[in-house]
Amino acid sequence: MGELNPMHKKQVLLFYCVECEELARKVAAHSQLITLQSINWRSFDDGFPNLYINNAHDIRGQHVAFLASFSSPAVIFEQLSVIYNLPRLFVASFTLVLPFFPTGSFERMEEEGDVATAFTMARILSNIPISRGGPTSVVIYDIHALQERFYFGDHVLPLFETGIPLLKQRLHQLPDAEKIVVAFPDDGAWKRFHKLLDHFPTVICTKVREGDKRIVRLKEGNPADCHVVIVDDLVQSGGTLIECQKVLLAHGAAKVSAYVTHGVFPKSSWERFTGKEGGRDSEKGFAYFWITDSCPNTVKAIENRAPFEVLSLAGSIADALQI
């Protein structure tokens, strides 16, 4: 993120959703300028939220931020009510931190009739009321499709961050740092990330159609005898990663690891990576599987389970709040 210019030090009051409490604490721990605030999250009998922002008067004239997590449609409405309300409390500025922007992988309109839910999400966020500090800043990490930045209207300022610096830092700590090769599971991932990782040798995979099946093949690069790290923005079921790993091992990779910014892992699909076959000591498994803490529910589930390691976005978020 670069050096912090002392001229730009902002005191920030950080609100957060229930899921994000742990990440919020880490963010506040990173900087004395960031103070945690609290919200009463209750429900009425009919299931609709009954919300109260504590000390609402005290936030007047302050820089305010909200750390959100839209892990499922059910939790969007309550967080949105807070997000639409905070800017109107005479705050000096408002920043929404939404580390993982869901629906991003379903934005393709291949046919008229496809409903692009990413458009719905961006529209909802673009409608955040303006505050005295102007348009709301929306901080998102590794948004799935680069063109999604254009989905946002003029009343929000999207700030697109990335988790890759955390990966680079971690890779430099490894004993075999000299033998690391970065692999991209498809051209999309290469487009998104190659510039940030161009001092590593690269391998690119691709999916080819054979009859009814789609098979992962190596397109460019040589993984032989190297520690290959597959890099992508997110993982869902993990199928693509596992196929990539097999191809890389078949081409002589010594070890295969993976990094994704967002470990979505619906229905506990992370279990495919921790079983006997997936353990670190197994020849067939991933050596390391790095995810960030953008998806708090996954982080809770995989805590201390090899081969997973969580790289925290806390420091990066704390810096972004100073912008």
Add this chain to the structure above:
Amino acid sequence: MAATSPPLPSSFTNRGKLLSNFTSIKPFSISLNDEKHCRFRCQIKSFENQPPNLSVDFLSGNEPVHLNSPSPMSMASDSAVKRVCLFYCNETKALAERIAAESDAIELRNINWRTFEDGFPNLFIPNAHRIRGQNVAFLASFSSPSVIFEQLSVIYALPKLFISSFTLVLPFFPTGTSERMEDEGDVATAFTIARILSNIPTSRGGPTSLVTFDIHALQERFYFGDNILPCFESGIPLLMSRLQQLPYSDNISIAFPDDGAWKRFHKQLQHFPTIVCNKVRIRDKRIVRIKEGEAVGRHVVIVDDLVQSGGTLIECQKALAANGATKVSAYVTHGIFPNRSWQRFEHDNGGHPETGLTYFWITDSCPGTVKEVMSETPFEILSLAGSIAAALQI
């Protein structure tokens, strides 16, 4: 039939919202039924480029104008009423089917509602090309926060498919009761919903029309931005029709559980004798008392916009019974009944108004409740289908 045109009653101009769509209305015939009611029947043959051929009934006094669906008698020719493609969500399928049954002009359309593994919606509108140039409507139901996002995705997508107009029918507007900002920290979730709906993309037909019934607080109409046209309807006409069908309907009085309900509904019910209740604080408790009106010997119908736990209604019922009501019934437009609270309502077969209700009328605005209480006494469902079908013609 006489062909002279007497001056139009003041209610004519009060419905300016409805009538502004018509460039000119020429009274076609007048029939005087009896001393009480003065009926005008206007047959609109054509206006501008869209001849709806509607028949409009005016009742004297301040009663609302009903837009009747074309009856065989009054229609000379079956020229086009507005054809509407009606989409719906899983919850509202039954109501959508009833609406389509009300009018040949309304055609049901399908959506594929699926989910991705991560829980987010995977939606597809089949035959999207065929709705181009059509009037399109979506029948929504926000029964819980978790179903809002998927319906919203469809609501935001439909207007952009080159349709000629878009109407969102949301019979029950939730969160309405939690809109009070008593304290600066209160988060008014009604504002969130209004904001989300005000942001529906514009279609070629201009701002989206939003049809909703008996919104909780009258001032909520001002929560909506300029890009949406809220159309505030009421279920009370259904109640009035039903009451007129009862034997001894001249023994009915209407009771309002509080001043809020009175404000909302008294104008629509003013030809019934009225009772107004209120809550008084006695030490720590709040007790329902009768503020105005006479319950003795009457069949009293408690009227409110919605019911949640039912506590207020039951206290009202007891107060009315204690004050001499022979029968007590209830009407609410929206039967929310969280946690199956409808189970606390017993049926009174006669003579025990303190323990049971004779009738409990609700509309079909809350589909989950309708399924549960359909065959339970004392509940009766009054369907909004006809009213919605008519509203789609606006």
